Amino acid sequence: MEAVMACWELEKSLQSLTGVSPGEGTGATMSDDDEEQVVTLTCLMVVSMFQTGYKEKIVDIREEIPRKRRAGKLPGDTTSLLKAWWQSHSKWPYPTEEDKARLVQETGLQLKQINNWFINQRKRNWHSNPSSSTSVKSKRKR
Structure with missing residues (x-):
């Protein structure tokens, strides 16, 4: 479900950047520079969404690791x-x-x-x- 939501957010962002809905074509083409900017912005958004969405989970895992007892060591x-x-x-x-x-x-x-x-x-x-x-x-x- 999170992946679907992330894709939907990306789609919305691309729409706002390009002014084009998915499946809709204007016949206009982007320059290489424009295309590169869109790709860069998309990548930045994905990284940002990943970091905010999973940051708490990563922190939880990091805190849990020291609590686990070493294998082979009895209480x-x-x-x-x-x-x-x-x-x-x-x-x-x-x-x-x-x-x-x-x-x-x-x-x-x-x-x-x-x-x-x-x-x-x-x-x-x-x-x-x-x-x-x-x-x-x-x-x-x-």
């Missing part, structure tokens, strides 16, 4: 629930299916997200056998 309250479970089970941080179901309920996350969080957490922060992890690190340095 703080959710992570604190997961970390609390992690801390209380630090010796063996493998939740049972019941634990996972409860965490899904409490956090609002999907089961896959819970599973991935624990996989990543174990990779980053847990070593079942500290001596084997240091030997792996020392092998990498050589």
Whole structure:
């Protein structure tokens, strides 16, 4: 609908500039300079209409972008629930299916997200056998 209105406005403006209705011909021709002026004015009008019509929408989108959370980053309250479970089970941080179901309920996350969080957490922060992890690190340095 906005496009139709924009075209209608352009049509009216062209009519006022040229004095000719669409489909109506006077037999007169415009000089190249006149034609260039009409094209320039038409382009300026289109840009102006675009800017005024969509300016508010562009501003709204720019304000909304920072509000969206980064993909992959869970909300703080959710992570604190997961970390609390992690801390209380630090010796063996493998939740049972019941634990996972409860965490899904409490956090609002999907089961896959819970599973991935624990996989990543174990990779980053847990070593079942500290001596084997240091030997792996020392092998990498050589």
